Amino acid sequence: MKKSIRFWPACWLALWWWCVSPVLAQKQQTVLTGRVLRASNGDPLVGASILIKGTKRGTITNRAGRYRLVLTEPVTIVARFVGFRDVEVLLLPTGKPIEQNFDLLSNDTQLADVLVAANRQDEYLQKVPVAASVVGRRDLERRSIYNTMEALNNTPNLITDSWLNSQVSFSIRGLSTVFDNVGFESTVALYIDDVYFSRSFAFNQTLMDIDRVEVLRGPQGTLFGKNTIGGVIHIISEKPDMNNNAQIELNYGNYNFRQIRAKLNQQLIKDKLAFRMTGALSLRDGYVTDRTPAIEALNKTAFFGLRGSLLFTPSDRVSLTLRGNYGRDGKAENTFVYTSKPDYNPVGVRADEGLTTNQNAPAEFTRDQYGAMGKLEVKLGRNTLTAISALNSSSDSYFSDNDISSADASRWGRSQGLRTFSQELRINSPRDQKFAYVAGLYYLNERISVTDTFTLNKDFVPVAARLLGTPIANASKFTSEGYTSNAVIQSQSTAGFVSGTFELTPKLRMSGGLRLTTETRELAYYQRIRNQFLNGKPFNIINLYATNIGSKANPETRQTTNLALSYDVGLDYRFTSNLMGYAKFVRGFKGAGFNTTPIKDSESGGLVFRPEYVNNYEIGVKAKPTERVQINGAVFYTDYKDKQELLDQGTRVRVANAPLTRGYGAEVEFSAMLKRFRLDLSAGYLNLKFIDFPFGTDDNGNPVNYAGNRLLKAPDWTFSVAPEYNIPLNDRYRVFVGLNINHTGKAYNDISNSEILARVPASIVNGRLALVPANGKWSVALWGKNLTNKLYIQHGWEYEFGNQIAWSRPRYYGVEVYLNFR
Known part of the structure; x- marks a missing residue:
């Protein structure tokens, strides 16, 4: 042929x-x-x-x-x-x-020339004065990366965790998302193919057709908009190309892990129209074992997803890309165990040991996601006009034994949904001219809804008596009390932005940008309690946590309006063609929000919290002295005002703004390549603390101030090393051997810096051994993750009936078979 x-x-x-x-x-x-x-x-x-x-x-x-x-x-x-x-x-x-x-462009015997879209168009990483990391297709394949969280493991000053596929947290430079309150928008913005997602519901999908994952550290508010104070994670999919090919990948591993991923690319009209379809099915048993077989049977992972894209190029000056996606999760991978303190056992149940639990209700979870987007690019002389329209929807439902023990103390369920429409229009010049610019308009319309249901059951009675300071009358007759809360948020955001770079001399450039954002948010909230009555009198145990607020017909309403200016200014100097230094200042903004979780008082509980602002100062260097060595680094100082924080104590959630938060950090990335050997290193250091943070009073009425506490999910050190070696067996075959070692220092999982819930320092070792033919038609690989079986606490909550923690994944391993049809 x-x-x-x-x-x-x-x-x-x-x-x-x-x-x-x-x-x-x-x-x-x-x-x-x-x-x-x-x-x-x-x-x-x-x-x-x-x-x-x-x-x-x-x-x-x-x-x-x-x-x-x-x-x-x-x-x-x-x-x-x-x-x-x-x-x-x-x-x-x-x-x-x-x-x-x-x-x-560099070939495989040298370090690749990496692209990044930090200025909303592709540029070479070493030219862009931004602290950025890029995980490309090569990294995804050689590190056996199967979901988005795994793709970020080697990025300095970044950690991820998840206690459900829908409840994902990622932290950049100590600034993390809050995944347990839809009224909190992300501090780290998530973009998928130029489309913004304000919540992390869609974050941890199985990767199928990813070209690269970009991580932009530090505020990116000028070009990427609101809620980018911590940075941006941008997932960029492969485009259809004018060829005919297909690939399929099969995986099997312990915990009965089964996964199939496939993609097909077809040219429909020569050099004009191409189509790409990808799909994935991922199944696995849970790694936390419940002693009750019927409950254990539901502790699994089940995901199915499809993505389709169409590329139309009627001329060399016009390009239209259409994308659609659908994904469904059908199981809840439980990661929780009960961990009461040794000297405090409120419900008379021993703490769980290791990855074994004994709950009295199954964790049930389903999620459906779908969306579509269109991207039109038109060349106007040397400039490019880009229009992006997108519709996305996500809905999920979760129910569980809230006390995570054999006691029947409480149960909790949540259903939430997100619908968004966004429109962006921008024009940009080529980046290689004396004055390069990008300018545009952006519009976002969202509807977010959440319903919580919660019950306190018979085994909570001893805890209620202790909290109330008096015995519960007729305690043996108590069965259940609860509440239902519902919140709907409607929001609209409009922004105009401009950013440019001016060449002052052949080596010195000045850059700057402005973004004016206006936001309007409306909240409709109601909460109804369910009391159990005995002889005409309620037990009022649920009143410890909730009260009647509004109604479905007449909810409590709140509205916030923000008008804010984000901006940045910087200089970069090219000492040589392979060495650049830069300095920049960024002013970031995150709008006001709502506390959508159950509260006891609509006023003192705080349905509304204020916007937050940040000033960030950064100095960096990018160097590639040879084709085989590259080193990038940055140091930064962050000064926060009114940082939005949430203290989640399970049944009680409190929200507040920390008046002053400050800190500093550093990060470095190093890559080197010899003939058959490659080494990637990264390291990050953080020191961020609350300077002033009054947070109400304790149980004894004494004022609480978290000044001096470290930010949650802000480890002091992160470090990774990823060596890999290619061994040619003969002219037809070679063997690839790779390790990926990631170390994360101590990090707290709450703003009160609870030691029992803290994430301990941990080093995770992953490995891959693959046989690959010269023609690339197939490969067979053995892979292992967390080979030393190191466990640490991903997340946790302090409850009155005991604490619960979510464990990290234990050792898991498998075999992968890859087939390439060209």
Whole structure:
């Protein structure tokens, strides 16, 4: 098939030459000139070869990367330089001078030239004055990464955790999302293919067709908008291409792990229209074992998802991409165990041991997600106009034994939904001109709803007596009291933004940007309690936590309006073509929010909390002294005002603004490659604390101030090392061996810095051993994660009836088979 594909263009070219050669013979020779440059930084490649394919004719570039060649007939020109990918161009002699420049990319024997869209268009990472990490397709494959959380393990000053697939937390530079209150918007913004998601419901999906995952650390409010104080995680999918191919991947591992992922790419109209479809099915038993078989049977993971995309390029100046997706989770992977203190056992139940629990109700969970987006790109001269429209929806439902023990103390359920429409219109210039800019308008409309149901049951009575300071009358007759709370948030946000870079000298650039955001949010909230009556009198045990607030017909309402200006200013200086330093200041903003969890008083409990602001100062350096070594680093200082914080004590949730929060940190990333060996290192350090944080009173009425406490999910150290080695067996096969070691220092899981719930320092070791043929048609790999079986607490809550913690995953391993159909 390949021979026939190559044969026909050769015939047409020969026929064309036979017809026109008498005419061309009468014309002058064509002089071909140009430059050969490194694509990532524009450096000239000295001594690059310019060859006429199929002959021994050619030349090499001079010190400026220039070449000159004379043509007399149609030829294919090949630009070649050691360590870079060849580029071929078909040229026809015209009798007039032709200039043909070549931009070469690194090949697999050197560090790849990585792209990042920090300025809302693709640029080479080493050119962009932003602290950014990029996890590409190569990393996803060689580290056996199967979901988005795993993709972020090697990023400095970033940690992730999850106690359900729908309840995901990620923290960048000590600034974390809150996953247990939909009234809190994320501090770290999540983007998927240029589309913003204000909640992390959709975060931890099984990866299927990901081109790369970008992490932009520090505030990114000018170009990426609101709620980017901690940074941005941008997941970029593969686009359809004008080829026909397919891939399938099969996995099997312990805990009965079964996964299949597949993708198909089809060219429908030559060079005009292409289609891509991907799908994934992931099943696994739970790793926390319940002693009750009927409950244990539901402790599993089950995910199914589809994604489709269509690329239409009617001309070289117009591109339209359409995407759609659907995903469903059908099981709840329970990670909780009961962990009462040794000297405090409120419900008379011993603490669970290890990854074994004994609950009296199953954890039930379902989630459905779907969405669609369209992206139109039009070339206007050298500029590009981009329009992006998106609709997304997510809904899930969860129910569990809230006390996580064999006692029947409480049960809790939640259903929540999110519907969004967003529209963005922006125009940008090329980044290689003296003044480069991007400007645009953005609109977001959201509806978020949540319903909580909660009951206190018979085994809570001893706890209630202690809290009330008096015995409960007729305690043996008590069965259940509870509440239902409902919140609906309608929000609209509109923004205009502009950002630019001006070249002051050939080496010095100044950058700056502004974004004006206006937001309006409306809350409708009601809460109804259910009392048990005996002889006409209520027990009033549920009144410890909730009271009647509004009604379905007449809910309590609140409204907030914010008008805020975010901005940044910076300088970057290119000492050499491979060494850049930068300094920048960023003013960030996050709007006011609502406490949608159950409260005891609509006023003192605080349905509304204030917006927060941050000033961030950063100095960084980016260096790539050779094609095989790269090092990037940054130091930063953060100054917060009115930081939004939540103290989740299970049945009681309190929200407040911390007046002053400050801290500093540093991070560095290093990569090096030899002939068959590659090493990636990263390290991060954080020191962020509350300077002033009054937080009400304790149980004895004494004022509480969390000044001096560390921020939650802000480890002091993060470190990773990822060595890999390729061993050629012969001309047809090679073996790949890779390790991925990640260390996270101590981190607290709540703002009160509870030691019993803290995440202990832990080092996680992952590995992969793969056999790969030279033609890339298939591969077989053995993989293992957490090989040393290290366990740590991902998250936890302090309850009056005892504490509960969510464990990290234990050791798991499996085999992967990959097939490539071209």
